[in-house]
Amino acid sequence: MAKDFPDAIIDALSIDCLIFGFKKSELDILLVQHGEGISKGKWALPGGWIKYNESADDAAGRLLQDLTGVSKIYLEQLRSFGDVNRYPSKRVITIVYYALVKPENYTLDPGFTASDAKWFKIGDIPSLPYDHKDILEAGLSHLKHKVRHEPIGFNLLPKKFTLLQLQELYEAILGKKLDKPNFRRKLMKMNLLVPCQEKQKDVSHRAASLYRFDKKIYDKLTEKGFTFEL
Amino acid sequence: MAKDFPDAIIDALSIDCLIFGFKKSELDILLVQHGEGISKGKWALPGGWIKYNESADDAAGRLLQDLTGVSKIYLEQLRSFGDVNRYPSKRVITIVYYALVKPENYTLDPGFTASDAKWFKIGDIPSLPYDHKDILEAGLSHLKHKVRHEPIGFNLLPKKFTLLQLQELYEAILGKKLDKPNFRRKLMKMNLLVPCQEKQKDVSHRAASLYRFDKKIYDKLTEKGFTFEL
DNA sequence: CAACCTTGTAGTCAAATGTACTATAAGTTA
């Protein structure tokens, strides 16, 4: 049985990753250029085959790292895409994972399997193979909804950030201006942000207090019925 | 290639269905008793194998019908579960679908593969095989969230319903009592319900006004930025 | 019929929250 060969793959099942990046008020998507295989030379979502001895979650992390050099990010499962003809020549169902990151935190490295890896502006995507266009659209609409109901935006800021940085991030994502005192009050009342007892440095104006986001605190709050809303 | 044999199955990939039912202010889940296979005699989520010539969505519908007789319902994909050891003896990743229905609309019929199919109260579930317990919990928490942010609960009521019926539905799903005057005020302010200009009949108390839900009105409201929230 | 159920519907009121401001503090730069 295939399970006894740790590197054997499940050939009816693949993984694809939607890695969204946020930079200068612009949303980007990470694509790789395949060095081999059916869609050689085409830009596509980073993805590949699941091994028998790894979970789907682990496979997503491994494939992303191998193809792009991006590692240690929190990938969440979107859903699977299982139409009969989505992949040519054989039947493949794909499980799609996604994440939202800061592009400048990662150095792209195509590794062995991919010939190139690059960020593309969401409004300027090359033609994609298979059903990757559908997958991207499904992910995008999911992301827009999610960012308002869960604190995933914090990934996009430095570990320590000011309230104004946070506000500007949400203004960019939501596409509208927010009131500064009200925004800060709302955030502070959530008891979600941890004060770093520290201030900005080297700024040409009054330094703002720095805060950080703590997932443990968020988890504890949600257990008590708290829901993040912006 | 397996694809050339239409009935061949993808043996590393299964489907499971979470069919939630709502009856007498109680949330139920539909389980089947396996007539054969590893978990013979145990109650489990209805599920099975995907064929090479059918989409995952189609497979979910077919399996549900074969095992329970329940057909023509709108199944939505939850996500897949892909831990290495979730299934004994071989590596199987499962794609989970869910739906919310009115049990009295369906006659259960276990068909050939299952020996029995039955509704279980959500608070009174037998021990489940594999990771079905985890799947059920994931589905339940997804459902609780979804039902509060989208008007899917209306499927469970008759076309014309009273505000109290609607309230009882939400009390059952959310698992808590709601205040009657406040609930009605909130709903009425949404301008979502259409009054039928009609009252209940044959009730041994004051008859309540009947309302209906109109998807077109909901769609129009959401376009204008309205979001359903309970 | 009256007294008494049950359920429907309207209203009140205080607390919490949201929104649009103003004011002041703490730094930097010219």
Add this chain to the structure above:
DNA sequence: TAACTTATAGTACATTTGACTACAAGGTTG
């Protein structure tokens, strides 16, 4: 020091929420 930038506090008002009361509209019971 004056002007400027950003941080942070506070204020006033409208809206929403949550708990609760009151009353209306039937049917049922003695």
